[in-house]
Amino acid sequence: MSAAADSSGGEGGGKGRATAFVSGFKTNPVDAAFLNGHMIRAMDYNDIYWKADPCHPSDLIAAPLALCESEGLSGKDLILATIIAYEIEMRLCEVGRPGVREYGWHHATLSAFAAPVAAGRVLNLTPEQMVSAIGISASRTFCPGAVTAGKLTNMKNTVDPWAGRMGAESALLARGGFSGPEHIIDGKEGLFAVFKHVQYKGEPATFDGEALVADLPNSGKSHYRILDCGMKSFPIEALSHAPLTAMMKTVKEHNIKADDVKEINVEVIARAADILGDPHKYRPDSKETADHSLPYCMAAGLVDGMVTPLQFREERVLDKALIPIMDKVKVIANQEFEALFPKFQPSRVTITTNSGKSHSTRVDVPKGDPRDPMTEEEIAVKFTALGGDVIGKEQCKKLQSFIMSLDTAKNLGGLFELTTAR
16 A cells, blocks of 8 residues: 555645645545545535446546646646546446446446546556556455445445545556556456356346447547536436426426325336335435435425425434325336436326326436536536535635636646635
């Protein structure tokens, strides 16, 4: 571990060359990547891409961010590394046949392959060092899907930041001469091989390895995966966005009150029903379970008229007044919708009132999807809503301005000054 320590200018204690958000605490880039990655991920309110597998590529920004700061690099260097993180992470989520999620593994397994590539680019690793960095990182970060199944814990929002941390540390170790298995992706007992024994619809699970490197972007005329990534408009699990949007539209259009509702039928794809509608999700006892619970999100949205970070404070999650509303929510897997995923994320919500009337709305593309993107103004509102109480609204405006002109920054000192609470 000395490679990580030696490159940092200190092992924490406020003496390092990388900065933690909010506190301004100085530490080594490995720990800074983990701390900041956790803050990016904690609200489950960042971005989303879902093809064969899901991912939240912005979880990985913290690793190149910490390394760019500690290495004294520019805003352009950070932008390049971020684009690389998105490109590789999103391609990894496209190549499974099916994705690893379908047989019980979490997408942080794939993040561990992408994170060292972005970190390695910051450190200008040689091809041989980059191969080792990927091998080191991925060897330690295969993640079972238990972290998002059933009753959820703090680990749910920790595994992807952990993959980012491993990416930063592995790149530093590789730069220092530490070696990792070069066959970790498509060689003996690597990623492709260890999943090949899994049967899916009577056939072995496979990966399209060529798609990982086909038509990699290399100019301004190329297509970049980062442009295909969605942004969350609610602080909840990605597959909840379409049904929640459908319900909110129905409620607004027909002026439905919580006391008027007899039943809410929520039709979604099978994996959404499995993740978001299992029995644990009807009695959430933590923020982590609540933001992955369709019954809770629908009940809170119906009663409060919104679903924001406020709805995931402990006192609201534990409010027993929501239980009768949650019990009115029926989550149903719709096979017709299954055939449309992942191109679309269809959901149909039917609200039946006590008077016997039924009102139904279908949504195929949630707000924040590239086909219905959030505007810059909407992003700014979300940004200030999250940061205003932490660093102040005026400082949020200054930070927003810095980020939007990041390509002109010679170093990242100004960025971390503005992310630090005064």
